[in-house]
Amino acid sequence: MxxxxxxxxxxxxxxxxxxxxxxxxxxxxxxxxxxxxxxxxxxxxxxxxxxxxxxxxxxxxxxxxxxxxxxxxxxxxxxxxxxxxxxxxxxxxxxxxxxxxxxxxxxxxxxxxxxxxxxxxxxxxxxxxxxxxxxxxxxxxxxxxxxxxxxxxxxxxxxxxxxxxxxxxxxxxxxxxxxxxxxxxxxxxxxxxxxxxxxxxxxxxxxxxxxxxxxxxYLIPYLPKIVVTGPVDAGKTTFIRTLSETSVSSDRISMSGSPTTVAMDVGHLHVTCRGFDLTLMGTPGQEHFGPIIRHLLTNATGVVFMVDGTSTASFGRARAILDEIREMDAPFVVAVNKGDLPERVPDRDLRVALSLPEETPLHPFSALDPDGAMGVLDALVCLITRSTDPA
Ligand SMILES: Nc1nc2c(ncn2[C@@H]2O[C@H](COP(=O)(O)OP(=O)(O)OP(=O)(O)O)[C@@H](O)[C@H]2O)c(=O)[nH]1
Ligand SMILES: [Mg+2]
CATH class of the missing domain: 3.40.50.300 (P-loop containing nucleotide triphosphate hydrolases)
Structure with missing residues (x-):
């Protein structure tokens, strides 16, 4: 060739x-x-x-x-x-x-x-x-x-x-x-x-x-709006910071004393993924910011749906966010974060909680690990750019 x-x-x-x-x-x-x-x-x-x-x-x-x-x-x-x-x-x-x-x-x-x-x-x-x-x-x-x-x-x-x-x-x-x-x-x-x-x-x-x-x-293929969403504490901001050379977050210290995103995270990835330049946009996770999630999902080129694989308590909220993504009809991957921790819930239980069929792949990873985070993005870029269904 x-x-x-x-x-x-x-x-x-x-x-x-x-x-x-x-x-x-x-x-x-x-x-x-x-x-x-x-x-x-x-x-x-x-x-x-x-x-x-x-x-x-x-x-x-x-x-x-x-x-x-x-x-x-x-x-x-x-x-x-x-x-x-x-x-x-x-x-x-x-x-x-x-x-x-x-x-x-x-x-x-x-x-x-x-x-x-x-x-x-x-x-x-x-x-x-x-x-x-x-x-x-x-x-x-x-x-x-x-x-x-x-x-x-x-x-x-x-x-x-x-x-x-x-x-x-x-x-x-x-x-x-x-x-x-x-x-x-x-x-x-x-x-x-x-x-x-x-x-x-x-x-x-x-x-x-x-x-x-x-x-x-240079001409560079570019995916302008990769949205990273999921429940509070799933690791969305961490994921964007791990991958981006430059990122801006709007985090505030929450009642629990840890930072939480109140508007959005934006990360430009100057390392390319499969030759594509990308802009990552992270949503807040807290329930009262729900309208921001819907807003940011509009016209998404693709979505990283992130869930903390150790937190069964977050699965109900995760399910509601996943339903919104499905309604928007954007290509998405399911990223199961905090794979470095021992308490990971079995895939079977996660699938039941989120109503995910067997054919939807789960991507276990840790947002603290650059290779793992890049693997999630790679799966999404493949999904967006390799799909052969008519648009
Ligand atoms: N052990 C471990 N901790 C992680 C991982 N990813 C994120 N965290 C921790 O989880 C906490 C929440 O991470 P954030 O990235 O702020 O989560 P978020 O999804 O942006 O949270 P909100 O903005 O509040 O919705 C932080 O203390 C992170 O350090 C991971 O892969 N492993
Ligand atoms: Mg955040």
Whole structure:
């Protein structure tokens, strides 16, 4: 497999793209998604692949200057061949040019470059060629040609229309991967998302996954609202503090003399989990803060439902919170905390108390142990990003 170079995405794709595969990256206007092709180019080039980059909208020099200002800059110019605006103009500018003569000229050019330069991978910015030949015709041409020559193909397509247009377009062309980058993510309008629209070699979730472009210019898949909830003293604040490089809690000293959360905990996890950046939001546990829990659960990307596995007294409250999570229909994992203590209630009793069926996994752990806490988060990220049910 040839990784795209975005770890969370590569994992979902089973390692990247198979050699000889055909990938279409479709970007909505105004969405930062050019990193997808940049990253694929950097990754393929870094693996020693011989790359043909077709940039009909600019000069090779201007493209390289643009790329070198990003974290996806290439380490050398070895194994790189460009067809830029001058090649496009030579083909399209001739007075005798017709769509079919242009298609023939592109085929001849790519075929001879593949033979002369040993090209094995093509990166195509297709919009100008689509305007000249017709979108479906241009994409079919390059897919057919690369298939015939055994080349791996990555196409960036600026989709000026909508998702239906992309669906209709890709239905007629045998791409192995169609990945779209679109605007917004559910109620988080400041985020953009990508979505695996079609995949030929494995299964992937049919859902939008948000991403951010960090200050350093890298595209990072991002899960914006992982809510950690459960009864008082379950260990929610401890869990967030154990995992987060930076966290803020609104704890006050309670009547018992120990701290309790009165509004929420927020933790940003700068270590990624399966390539995803996450924001953790912890709820209070006390019963009179119940409305805050409901509020925070709204639009949760996923939920860590935490229960103190040694405290039978808390199971009634745990059950009520679990019912709220179920009503919200968010993916959740059941984390059974304080596994370091000897008094853990048997799983069977916990399942009965919380009405949890056998097929719902229990994750025993200790929030004091970073590996255990990360294991819980890992299970949740897998649940969110590996589910193959339609969204
Ligand atoms: N032994 C043990 N103690 C833990 C563990 N996790 C949390 N605690 C302790 O349990 C107590 C409650 O932890 P918190 O993290 O404040 O619990 P919380 O769920 O945030 O509580 P509220 O905000 O009041 O709802 C603290 O004394 C923690 O040190 C654990 O894994 N093992
Ligand atoms: Mg707390």
């Amino acid at each position: 040839i990784p795209i170079g975005i770890p969370a995405l590569d994992e979902m794709l089973g390692g990247g793209i198979p050699p000889g595969g055909m990938a279409l990256f479709s970007l909505a206007p105004g969405v930062d998604g050019q990193q997808l092709l940049y990253s694929a180019l950097r990754s393929g080039h870094g693996l020693g692949r011989r790359c043909l980059v077709i940039v009909p909208y600019t000069t090779a020099g201007a493209y390289c200057a643009d790329l070198s200002g990003t974290p996806y800059a290439l380490s050398s110019e070895e194994n790189l061949v460009f067809l830029d605006a001058s090649a496009f103009d030579a083909i399209h500018g001739s007075r005798a040019a017709t769509p079919s003569s242009e298609a023939g000229a592109w085929d001849d050019l790519v075929t001879s470059l593949a033979a002369d330069c040993g090209i094995d991978t093509v990166f195509l910015y297709c919009n100008r060629i689509c305007d000249a030949l017709g979108t479906e015709e241009a994409l079919s041409l390059f897919v057919g040609m690369c298939r015939r020559l055994g080349l791996t193909l990555y196409v960036e397509y600026l989709n000026l229309y909508d998702r239906d247009h992309l669906g209709a377009l890709s239905a007629g062309i045998p791409f192995d991967l169609v990945l779209s980058a679109g605007e917004g993510f559910e109620n988080f309008l400041f985020l953009n998302h990508f979505r695996i629209e079609h995949l030929s070699w494995t299964r992937a979730p049919d859902m939008p996954l948000p991403f951010v472009v960090g200050d350093d210019g």
